Amino acid sequence: MKRLIIIVFLIPIILGTNQAYPAEAGQIGISLGGGFARSINGTYNGPYEMSDALNMGPSFNLSVERWIGDHFRTSMGFGLLWMNFKEDAEGPAGENPSFTIPVITFRNLYHFTTKKVRPFVSFGAGLYFWRFNTDKPLGSVLRFEGERQQKMSIGLSTGVGLEISIGPNISILIDPVYHYILSKDSFVFGNGFSEQGILTTNIGVCYTFGARSL
Numbered sequence: 001m002k003r004l005i006i007i008v009f010l011i012p013i014i015l016g017t018n019q020a021y022p023a024e025a026g027q028i029g030i031s032l033g034g035g036f037a038r039s040i041n042g043t044y045n046g047p048y049e050m051s052d053a054l055n056m057g058p059s060f061n062l063s064v065e066r067w068i069g070d071h072f073r074t075s076m077g078f079g080l081l082w083m084n085f086k087e088d089a090e091g092p093a094g095e096n097p098s099f100t101i102p103v104i105t106f107r108n109l110y111h112f113t114t115k116k117v118r119p120f121v122s123f124g125a126g127l128y129f130w131r132f133n134t135d136k137p138l139g140s141v142l143r144f145e146g147e148r149q150q151k152m153s154i155g156l157s158t159g160v161g162l163e164i165s166i167g168p169n170i171s172i173l174i175d176p177v178y179h180y181i182l183s184k185d186s187f188v189f190g191n192g193f194s195e196q197g198i199l200t201t202n203i204g205v206c207y208t209f210g211a212r213s214l
Contacts, residue, residue, distance in 0.1 A: 029065040029073075031173055033204020034058065037081035039099075040178070042196035050196060054099055057083035059200040061175075063105070067208075070114050075124075077105040081200060082137040100137045101130045101198070103179075105157060118163045128155045128181045130196075155181040169208050176201045 037059040039051040063077030082100040107124030131150035132142040142149040159177035166172060181196045 027067045027208055027210055029067070029206050029208035031063050031065060031075075031204050031206035032061070033173060033175060033202035034060045035200060035202035037083055037101075037198055037200045039083060040197040040199050042181075042183075043192060043194045045192045048192070050099070053085055053089035054083040055086055057081060057098070059202055061105075061200075061202055061204065063107075065109075065206070065208075071111045073109050073111075075105070075107040075109060075122075077103075077107065079103045079105060079200075080137075081198070082133075095135045097135075097142070098133045098137055099130065100133050101128055101181075102138075103128045103155075107157065107177075109161075111163065116165045118165070120161050120163060122157070122159045122161065122175075122177065124157050126155050126157060126179070128153050128179070128183070130181065130183060151183065151185060153181050153183045155179055155183075163206070169210075171206045171208070173202070173204045173206050175204065 035058075036056050038056045039054045042050045044050045044053050059079065059081040061077050061079040063075045065073050065075040067073045080100075080102050082098045085097045085099070103126050105124055105126035107122050109120050109122045111118045111120040113119070129150070129152050131148075134140045134142050157177050157179045159175065161173065161175040161177075164172045164174075177200050179198045179200065181198065184193065184195050
C-alpha cells in the first residue's frame, strides 16, 4: 500500500504539474475506488470496544458525481465494506463472522484549487445498512432471540483528500472518509451497542465526461 501511494504522488511530477484540467459546472463524472476500512470508535457490548474486536477489512465504492462549479461538486455513492471479527474476540458465533455495511452516501466536495493536484474536503450524509454476518459478507445474518441483527441507520461523513489529474478526463482520487453511524438502538441491541465510527481510505479513478484542458 505504501508503494502504491508513493507511485500515485510521483505521477504528476513525471507528467508535469503546470497543465490543469478544470471541470465545468454541469459536467458528470464516475469514480471507482477500493481500499480498507477500520473501526475507530464505538462499543459492541458494554465497555467492549468495536475497534478491539474487528480486524481491518476491505472497502469498495462506486459513485456518480456532478460539478457545480470550478471548485465544488456533489456525489452519490454506493459502497460496501466489511470487517471480520478477530478469532479471540467476543463476537457473533460462526465460521467467519463479520460486521458488514452496504452504504449509500451523499457527499459534497470542495476543491481548494483548479490545478492538476487538487486537495479537497468533503462532508455529507448516508444510509448505512449494517449487519452482523455469521459466515461471510452478505451471508447469513446473526439472530438473537429470533431478531435479525441488522438495521438501516443514517450517518454523517467527513474527510480530507487529494485528486490528481492525469489527463483531460481522468484523475486519481485519494479519499479518506470518517463515517459516524447513528446505530444505537437500546430496544433491539441493548445499551451496550453504541454509535459506530468507521474510517475508510480508498484510492480510485474518476472519469469526467467532456472535460477540457486550459
